[in-house]
Amino acid sequence: MLLCLSGDFFVATFQECSGIFDKKSEKNMSAFADQNHAPSLTCVRLESSVHFCDFKIYEVNELMKQKNGFSGQLGFVFAAAGSAVGVGNLWRFPYLAAKDGGGLFLIIYLILVFTVGFTLLTTDIAIGRKTGKSAIYAYQEMKKKWKFLGILTFFVPVLIMTYYAVIGGWILKYITIYLTGSGKEAVESNCFTNFISSPSSVWFGLIFMFLTALIVYNGVEKGIERVSKFIMPILLLMVIGIAIFSLTLKHPLEDGTVRTGLQGLKVYLTPDVKGLTVTRFLQISLDAMSQLFFSLSVSMGIMITYGSYVKKDVNLNKSISQIELMDTGVALLAGVMIIPAVYVFSGLDGMSAGPGLMFISLPNVFYSMGLAGRLIGLMFFILTAFAALTSCISVLESITANCMELFHAERKKVTSILTVIYLAATAIIAMGYSTFYVEVQLPSGSTGQLLDIMDYISNSFLMPFIALLSSILIGWIVKPSWIAAEMELNGETFRRKKLYNVMIRYIMPVIMFILFLQSTGLLNKIAG
Numbered sequence: 071m072l073l074c075l076s077g078d079f080f081v082a083t084f085q086e087c088s089g090i091f092d093k094k095s096e097k098n099m100s101a102f103a104d105q106n107h108a109p110s111l112t113c114v115r116l117e118s119s120v121h122f123c124d125f126k127i128y129e130v131n132e133l134m135k136q137k138n139g140f141s142g143q144l145g146f147v148f149a150a151a152g153s154a155v156g157v158g159n160l161w162r163f164p165y166l167a168a169k170d171g172g173g174l175f176l177i178i179y180l181i182l183v184f185t186v187g188f189t190l191l192t193t194d195i196a197i198g199r200k201t202g203k204s205a206i207y208a209y210q211e212m213k214k215k216w217k218f219l220g221i222l223t224f225f226v227p228v229l230i231m232t233y234y235a236v237i238g239g240w241i242l243k244y245i246t247i248y249l250t251g252s253g254k255e256a257v258e259s260n261c262f263t264n265f266i267s268s269p270s271s272v273w274f275g276l277i278f279m280f281l282t283a284l285i286v287y288n289g290v291e292k293g294i295e296r297v298s299k300f301i302m303p304i305l306l307l308m309v310i311g312i313a314i315f316s317l318t319l320k321h322p323l324e325d326g327t328v329r330t331g332l333q334g335l336k337v338y339l340t341p342d343v344k345g346l347t348v349t350r351f352l353q354i355s356l357d358a359m360s361q362l363f364f365s366l367s368v369s370m371g372i373m374i375t376y377g378s379y380v381k382k383d384v385n386l387n388k389s390i391s392q393i394e395l396m397d398t399g400v401a402l403l404a405g406v407m408i409i410p411a412v413y414v415f416s417g418l419d420g421m422s423a424g425p426g427l428m429f430i431s432l433p434n435v436f437y438s439m440g441l442a443g444r445l446i447g448l449m450f451f452i453l454t455a456f457a458a459l460t461s462c463i464s465v466l467e468s469i470t471a472n473c474m475e476l477f478h479a480e481r482k483k484v485t486s487i488l489t490v491i492y493l494a495a496t497a498i499i500a501m502g503y504s505t506f507y508v509e510v511q512l513p514s515g516s517t518g519q520l521l522d523i524m525d526y527i528s529n530s531f532l533m534p535f536i537a538l539l540s541s542i543l544i545g546w547i548v549k550p551s552w553i554a555a556e557m558e559l560n561g562e563t564f565r566r567k568k569l570y571n572v573m574i575r576y577i578m579p580v581i582m583f584i585l586f587l588q589s590t591g592l593l594n595k596i597a598g
Contacts, residue, residue: 087467141287143503146384150389159457160457163361176341180398187394194368203380212552234462235279235492236500249448276497280493286467305453306400310403319537321414331413334414360585367461372464376467382560412427512591538583544578
């Protein structure tokens with residue numbers, strides 16, 4: 071028997087049926103139910119004779135939300151904040167703050183978070199909930215000819231997923247170092263370089279990838295939401311605890327002076343405007359703008375997917391504000407946690423960029439603390455692993471949700487296939503520092519290996535380009551009122567409506583165009 075489900079309705083329940091609904095039929099029906107959104111015509115084959123009686127009809131979108139969405143506002147906020155709070159908050163934000171004038175960078179960043187970041191976050195989440203779909207079909211529903219933008223957006227997490235588990239594996243390795251020893255191994259010469267070029271880096275990456283897939287396999291409410299509700303409060307407490315500890319640090323120097331954590335805090339918070347020029351100010355602003363993409367998970371389809379799981383009765387205005395505050399709060403606390411500690415033991419010379427800060431500079435700082443450093447180092451890498459895991463989950467979930475819609479397949483089947491693919495991809499990228507080592511000159515001027523290439527294409531090229539096109543689509547074609555209607559769905563007040571309208575139509579296209587030129591290295595070529 072072939073049951074065809076057309077339009078917005080779907081046979082949902084069977085009450086007191088006289089027939090037998092066998093397990094294979096039930097499995098086939100649940101396969102359909104596991105998809106968040108029904109296509110215009112969906113057929114489910116029932117392999118045995120089933121007698122129906124007294125069945126109720128529900129709107130498919132509402133039923134799918136109930137079965138597969140977040141349980142409520144808290145679950146959504148924790149999951150979205152977990153996606154936003156990633157490794158970038160813990161190494162890139164403190165590094166940029168130290169490099170770009172301390173408090174000056176913080177002021178610019180905060181202004182951008184609550185203007186540009188707010189606009190990007192609102193756009194993605196509102197698109198997701200209004201359409202009830204992930205990126206590809208969400209953009210198609212807005213404007214059929216703009217489906218290509220959904221496809222571009224889909225490719226961002228596809229590329230990021232190839233290397234995020236590799237970084238997660240590096241973090242797991244350092245957890246084992248602090249669990250099994252004093253942390254001395256982490257400060258040995260070339261420890262990090264030797265590790266990432268060894269076979270063990272592959273295995274750690276595969277373990278992290280498997281953990282991520284296991285959570286996504288269990289679904290939205292039972293997997294992603296449950297883990298996020300557990301991890302995020304612990305992560306926040308650990309960040310606050312280590313930040314407070316960093317402020318108590320003291321270290322005597324050879325000249326008799328003492329560097330303290332409070333002095334480091336002053337360096338972090340005080341705006342440094344010495345030698346500030348227009349060019350320098352623009353560079354700091356662009357650094358702060360690029361950090362938003364690392365920090366808020368915008369323009370990569372993740373928040374569209376998460377938005378599609380949000381119930382219609384959830385207040386999006388409050389949720390978005392809470393996500394902004396939680397993500398920004400963790401970033402600011404990461405600066406308090408790292409900059410004073412590095413300043414006390416290494417001065418600002420220890421604030422190197424990228425993995426060098428997390429896997430080289432900080433282990434030296436922890437080792438300098440003595441016995442307490444082992445515990446602080448362990449706590450730091452555990453909270454970093456939590457941040458990496460919640461972000462990695464959201465990346466894989468975005469890919470999974472799009473594939474479920476594209477192929478009308480059940481979650482467990484899609485996740486299983488993607489797990490095999492990304493286990494292989496993780497192994498290849500991890501071996502990019504050994505077996506598959508290559509050096510490629512990137513358009514930005516830097517030299518990169520396989521991981522850097524994937525990161526450049528996704529973060530430096532695709533994300534600013536997608537944000538540029540999205541602002542044009544929403545601002546001038548679909549119109550901001552389309553987003554505003556979703557934000558005001560339940561009679562709620564869209565308090566930053568005027569700001570949103572101005573940002574999405576006039577400010578965002580200009581900023582995103584400049585950021586795209588800068589992140590791809592084209593701005594320097596034009597200026598030079």
